[in-house]
Amino acid sequence: MTTAVKAQLGIAALMFAASPWVINAAPHEATMGLVYKIYFYHMPSAWMFMLAAIVAGVASARFLFTKRQASDATAVAAAELAVVFGLLALVTGPLWARKAWGVWWVWDARLTSSLMLFLIFVAYLLLRQFGGPGSEKLSAGLALFGMANVPFIYVSVNYWRTLHPKTSVVPTLPVEMGRPLWFCVTAFLLLFLALLSLRATLERHRTRIDALYLSHDEA
Amino acid sequence: MKAFLRVAALVVRKDLTVEVRSLEVVSTTLFFAVTVVLIFAFGFVREGVPTDGVAAAILWITVAFSGTLALGRTFERERQADTLRALMLAPADRPALYAGKLVGMLLLMALVELILVPLVGLLFQAPIFRAPLRLAGLLAAGTLGFAAIGTLFAAMLVRARSRDVLLPVLLYPMTVPVMIAGVRGTAALFQPQPDAGMAQFWFALLVFFDVVFVTLALWTFEPLMTD
Numbered sequence: 001m002t003t004a005v006k007a008q009l010g011i012a013a014l015m016f017a018a019s020p021w022v023i024n025a026a027p028h029e030a031t032m033g034l035v036y037k038i039y040f041y042h043m044p045s046a047w048m049f050m051l052a053a054i055v056a057g058v059a060s061a062r063f064l065f066t067k068r069q070a071s072d073a074t075a076v077a078a079a080e081l082a083v084v085f086g087l088l089a090l091v092t093g094p095l096w097a098r099k100a101w102g103v104w105w106v107w108d109a110r111l112t113s114s115l116m117l118f119l120i121f122v123a124y125l126l127l128r129q130f131g132g133p134g135s136e137k138l139s140a141g142l143a144l145f146g147m148a149n150v151p152f153i154y155v156s157v158n159y160w161r162t163l164h165p166k167t168s169v170v171p172t173l174p175v176e177m178g179r180p181l182w183f184c185v186t187a188f189l190l191l192f193l194a195l196l197s198l199r200a201t202l203e204r205h206r207t208r209i210d211a212l213y214l215s216h217d218e219a
Numbered sequence: 220m221k222a223f224l225r226v227a228a229l230v231v232r233k234d235l236t237v238e239v240r241s242l243e244v245v246s247t248t249l250f251f252a253v254t255v256v257l258i259f260a261f262g263f264v265r266e267g268v269p270t271d272g273v274a275a276a277i278l279w280i281t282v283a284f285s286g287t288l289a290l291g292r293t294f295e296r297e298r299q300a301d302t303l304r305a306l307m308l309a310p311a312d313r314p315a316l317y318a319g320k321l322v323g324m325l326l327l328m329a330l331v332e333l334i335l336v337p338l339v340g341l342l343f344q345a346p347i348f349r350a351p352l353r354l355a356g357l358l359a360a361g362t363l364g365f366a367a368i369g370t371l372f373a374a375m376l377v378r379a380r381s382r383d384v385l386l387p388v389l390l391y392p393m394t395v396p397v398m399i400a401g402v403r404g405t406a407a408l409f410q411p412q413p414d415a416g417m418a419q420f421w422f423a424l425l426v427f428f429d430v431v432f433v434t435l436a437l438w439t440f441e442p443l444m445t446d
Contacts, residue, residue: 064442119392126388132380141375141443142389145368148435152396152428156403 230319
């Protein structure tokens with residue numbers, strides 16, 4: 001573990017420990033009262049989910065066309081993080097929706113496309129796990145196609161009806177609500193970066209050990 | 220360009236010849252599609268009357284299921300004698316090989332749909348002759364999108380373990396836009412007051428999807444299939 005990763009993890013841990021007080025300081029929302037505060041965890045996890053998906057897609061495309069092993073390691077790490085943060089977003093979302101919309105789940109464009117993207121990354125991990133040798137290429141193709149798929153899922157579901165608050169909510173938040181939000185986003189981002197580099201390093205070591213083992217076997 | 224088309228045509232001819240000699244994939248896929256529709260009929264027909272508006276969904280789900288089966292069988296045949304590797308060793312453009320495989324798959328699925336559509340119309344009282352051209356357009360565009368992704372993934376999975384399970388696991392999340400657009404577009408045609416504008420919108424979305432994914436598949440087939 002490098003010093004940078006240690007520092008990131010340490011700061012993230014401190015920030016997460018402090019986050020209940022920071023969130024508590026934010027004012028109550030007029031119609032939803034206390035419950036809306038799950039949003040301070042929901043939105044950062046959803047953002048990290050998107051970030052992880054983008055990192056996985058870009059790294060997969062790089063791996064596919066340059067065959068750099070390091071890109072593949074980054075793609076695996078990002079895909080696993082996409083599943084973790086996606087799950088967080090998909091669990092905290094319905095908790096918020098139950099209070100805001102009165103139902104746990106709606107077939108809205110954002111919800112559905114997040115769910116499908118989550119499923120694509122679960123499929124990615126299943127493929128990595130059970131695909132056997134050569135599945136790195138396959139899963140890189142899957143991540144690339146999955147990325148290309150998201151706009152289509154979004155448009156096709158959007159043609160029904162969209163309930164989810166628009167992206168324009170964030171810049172218009174009052175300062176007292178914006179501060180804890182950005183605090184939480186920073187904490188999540190630090191955690192994301194630390195986990196990404198840790199997992200990618202682990203994956204690189206694993207492939208190296210595999211290669212060494214194979215060459216030893218052949219010798 | 221000429222060489223590309225020639226290679227693709229040769230691959231299609233080879234696939235058709237193999238298929239005509241055994242009829243293995245066509246007969247099993249067709250039988251499977253009919254049984255799937257019947258199982259849906261047992262679920263959705265109450266007191267002799269089919270539930271409203273399920274015909275479009277049943278049609279597209281059956282297309283997806285039987286398409287998966289056909290993809291699996293077609294490439295399993297290529298795997299058994301390692302003929303896919305032989306095909307890849309041929310001094311030909313890889314994308315042309317993909318195009319040939321895709322056209323073969325499309326012909327096969329078109330044949331199945333030719334039986335499937337009247338069957339769904341018959342059993343679920345769907346007005347399939349109300350706008351036959353629009354329906355055919357939706358089916359053609361949707362099948363192309365499904366087969367474009369399916370052919371690429373099935374070809375890649377030939378070398379993987381547990382490929383039978385992984386094909387649907389990868390294919391269904393990827394083809395969600397095709398399913399939504401196909402089912403919604405067909406439902407717009409089947410409803411009591413057909414909505415041509417709506418069907419047109421979904422058709423356009425499907426065509427756009429096809430263009431993006433066929434291009435992407437042609438572009439990535441080479442690096443994906445190289446060891």
